[in-house]
Amino acid sequence: MLNCHMDVVAEGDPDAWEYPPFDAVIADGHLHGRGSMDIKGPLALQTYAAAALKHRAPGDVIVAHTVFEERGGWGMEHLLANREVEPAAVIIGEVTQGDITTGHRGRGEVEVVLRGLAGHASAPERARNALDLLPTVLRALEDLAGRQESDPILGKASLVPTGIDVLPESRNVIPDEVVVVVDWRVLPGSTDEELVGQVQDSIARHLPEVPPGLRLEVRMAKEHQQAYTGHHEVRDLFTPGFLMDANDPVILAAAQAVGKREGSGAAEIRPWMFATDGGWSSGVFGIPTLGFAPGEERFAHTNRERWELEEARWAFSRHSDLILAVQRVLA
Numbered sequence: 001m002l003n004c005h006m007d008v009v010a011e012g013d014p015d016a017w018e019y020p021p022f023d024a025v026i027a028d029g030h031l032h033g034r035g036s037m038d039i040k041g042p043l044a045l046q047t048y049a050a051a052a053l054k055h056r057a058p059g060d061v062i063v064a065h066t067v068f069e070e071r072g073g074w075g076m077e078h079l080l081a082n083r084e085v086e087p088a089a090v091i092i093g094e095v096t097q098g099d100i101t102t103g104h105r106g107r108g109e110v111e112v113v114l115r116g117l118a119g120h121a122s123a124p125e126r127a128r129n130a131l132d133l134l135p136t137v138l139r140a141l142e143d144l145a146g147r148q149e150s151d152p153i154l155g156k157a158s159l160v161p162t163g164i165d166v167l168p169e170s171r172n173v174i175p176d177e178v179v180v181v182v183d184w185r186v187l188p189g190s191t192d193e194e195l196v197g198q199v200q201d202s203i204a205r206h207l208p209e210v211p212p213g214l215r216l217e218v219r220m221a222k223e224h225q226q227a228y229t230g231h232h233e234v235r236d237l238f239t240p241g242f243l244m245d246a247n248d249p250v251i252l253a254a255a256q257a258v259g260k261r262e263g264s265g266a267a268e269i270r271p272w273m274f275a276t277d278g279g280w281s282s283g284v285f286g287i288p289t290l291g292f293a294p295g296e297e298r299f300a301h302t303n304r305e306r307w308e309l310e311e312a313r314w315a316f317s318r319h320s321d322l323i324l325a326v327q328r329v330l331a
Contacts, residue, residue, distance in 0.1 A: 001062040001087035002050055002323075003076065003277055004043035004094075005069030008035040009301050017303045030306040037295040037307040039069075042093035045293070045312060049319035056320065059327050062087055067227055069277050072237045074225055076277035080285045088330045089250055089288045090281040091322065094272065095295030098315060100255045102248075102290060103188070104272040105154050106241030106279050108195045109221035110182040112137050112203070116214050118168060118176035127174040128213035134164070136207045137180055137216075144202040151187050154243060154271055159184040181221065185275070188241040188283055192220045239275040242283030249329050250288045257325035258292060258318045261311065273297055288330075292322060 011021040011034045019025040021034040031041060043065055050061045062085050066075030079085060094101075114134065119127025141161055148157040163181035184195060199218045210216050226232035244251055246269045255266040272291060282289035294311040 001064050001085060001090045001281075002046040003064050003066065003090055003092050003281070004039045004046055005066050005075065005277060006043070007067055007070050008038065008040070009070055012303055021303070021305075026309070029310060030308050031312075032306045034305055037095055037305055038300045039093060039095075039293075041307040041312060042095065042293040042295065045316050045319070046091075046093050049316060049323070053320055053323060057323065057327060058331065059088075061323060066277060068225055071223060071225065072235055073239050073277045073280050074233070074235055075227070076280040077284070080280060080287070087281075087287060089290075089326050090278065091254075091326070092276050092278045092281075092289060092291040093293045094274075094276045094278075094291050095293045095297055095300065096272070096291050097296055098258070098261045098292075098294060098311065099268040099270055100251060100258060100290055100292055101272045102246055102251055102269060103154065103243030103278070103282070104241055104275055105157065105185040105187060106190060106283065107237075107239045107275040108184040108186050108190065108192065109237035110159075110184055110195055110199055111219050111221045112141075112180040112182065112199065113217040113219065114178040114180070114214070115216070116174075116176050119174045121172045121174055124174055127176075129174045130176055130178040130214065131166070132211070133207070133214055133216060134178060134180070137203060140202040140206040141180075141182060141199070143206065144198060149187060151243070153246075154187060154241070157185060157187050157190075186241055188243055190241070192236055192238055196220060239277075240279035240283035241275070242279050242289065243271065244282060244288065244290065248288065250326055251290055253325040253329045254290050254292065254322055257321040261314050267292075274300065292318075 019032040025032045050063045068074040114130040116128035116130035145159050150156040162183045165179040166175045167177040220236040224234050258267040278289040281287045294315040299305050
């Protein structure tokens with residue numbers, strides 16, 4: 001199965017881009033704009049690569065472009081959980097700059113909810129400011145970040161606060177709810193329950209007792225998601241991690257088939273820095289999964305997103321050999 005996702009992250013301020021984010025400008029040998037590299041360019045590449053194999057592939061080549069990868073991977077999970085397809089291997093089209101990737105850390109989004117009693121800012125004595133708990137919570141998260149486990153290949157798990165939402169939003173009101181958003185890059189095998197428990201324990205060490213009138217809750221972030229079909233669910237924002245053995249026959253065959261863009265020998269084998277739908281296909285459903293696509297990770301999710309066209313042409317030329325090599329190993 002060839003897989004890319006159809007969703008993209010928000011573009012931010014259009015005026016901050018060198019080229020308009022949705023004009024698909026071709027300049028300086030690159031396709032510029034949101035989704036050019038993550039991941040509409042590779043999606044088109046995979047689609048045409050499969051079509052080019054119409055009369056050559058000894059087995060099926062499934063092209064599955066899924067939804068909500070950027071928000072937990074609901075499309076991939078749904079596709080595989082419902083056995084709509086049962087691939088023997090998955091090739092993810094997230095950018096690798098021509099390398100073969102074997103896995104990544106997962107991603108969990110955790111929320112620490114602080115609650116108090118709202119009041120007029122002119123009379124703070126009548127309220128219980130939920131922000132009073134914020135400094136202690138941030139220290140607890142910093143402490144927990146420093147105690148994360150490490151993997152010799154994937155590196156250290158990491159967590160960092162990425163947002164603080166305050167309600168009510170009016171600046172002349174003492175808030176009764178503050179939500180601290182935590183982005184957590186987790187090692188394979190982590191679960192929702194473990195993440196919530198670790199945050200609770202760290203906060204308890206820094207705050208043995210919550211002051212009267214204030215409350216605190218730790219939970220996985222949830223989001224109501226609706227697909228273009230109309231189907232909708234409330235889902236935890238969690239993508240599992242995974243790691244394939246670099247000496248797995250599928251990985252070795254893929255690296256040999258792709259080769260290097262410049263020079264001789266097999267492609268480099270390494271993990272991604274970011275999470276992908278491969279966390280579901282390999283980490284949960286146990287399907288051999290690898291990544292291969294042109295593009296540089298440093299441009300993903302930025303207002304400088306671009307896709308080098310010459311590298312894209314080279315990667316397209318390697319896809320047939322890659323797919324056939326994987327099929328031969330699995331035959």
